[in-house]
Amino acid sequence: MDEKSLEYSFDASLNRTLFYSEFNDINIYVEDINKEYEYETVFKRLLGDEYRISSIFCMGGKIGVIKAFEENKKQNINDLNFYIVDGDFDRYIFPEKMIKDSHFIYLDTYNIENYYIDEEACYKFSKGKLRLIDDKVRKIINFDNWLNTIITQSLKLFLSYCFLKKYYPEIPSVSRKHCEFIDSKTGFERTDDAYNKYFENVIINADSDAMSKINDIDRDYKLINGDNYFNLICGKFLLSSLGFYLRSKINNRIDNDDLKWYLIENFDIKKLDYIKEVIQSSNYS
Secondary structure, X not given: OOHHHHHHHHHHHHHHHHHHHHHOOOEEEEOOXXXXXXXHHHHHHHHOOOOOOOOOEEOOOHHHHHHHHHHHHHOOOOOOEEEEXXXXXXXXXXXXXXXXXXXXXXXXXXXXXXXXXXXXXXXXXXXXXXXXXXXXXXXXXXXXXHHHHHHHHHHHHHHHHHHHHHHOOOXXXXXXXXXXXXXXXXXXXXXXXXXXXXXXXXXXXXXXXXXXXXXXXXXXXXXXXXXXXXXXXXXXXXXXXXXXHHHHHHOOOOXXXXXXXXXXHHOOHHHXXXXXXXXXHOOOO
16 A cells, blocks of 8 residues: 555544544544454444443554554544553564553553453363363363463564564564464474574575674563563464464364454453553543
């Protein structure tokens, strides 16, 4: 999409928000285009009947959300507006560029999909496929083992992505296809050493001092999150891994869209209470 098309798309989205905002008690702006139905479900679960939300405004990316925030701020109409964007790598590489406003909320995780990765919801989904009692389902799926393994295996990859975003943003990183690194038969790291080959061929080739810079990023990450690297890994990447992993355990065809939708409807919504508290603290009801 060229610059004029992007500008037109943003203007159209902003005009739509002006039209529909009168039907909302609060206006919620998010990144993902064509994901309004997902966010509607999430926020209705989170907020219940406390606020009327007839439409959620998908701005087509973080830049679009920021532009909406800035435009609305110029017109002094941000009181009822809340802007929710992915955490991405922002806290670890460009914290000084993050918007500091009580109505502008960065997710604690890489993106919203991280919250869908939920142990109990995963077991419930699998139980319906396996048709076994809870104990047997838990032994077969072993969610903790899957999650710990894929995080450990993909840590180097996502630290490398973080490095590229900071120093070489023109080089594709998180946008790369998940199947380049995930084995579709197991949901785990491919056995052809794809991670290390990528690191040597792309990262080291871009910067001979990459390892030192990655260690610095790792240090900054740990200052915020400690040794738990869940928030570093893209939730979409984890969902892909989980879908492949469950297929290997259930021996049944699993549609990734069906899995994702089940998780959206069943993940522990309390994980997003920090967003609810921000909205409630603004005293608009």
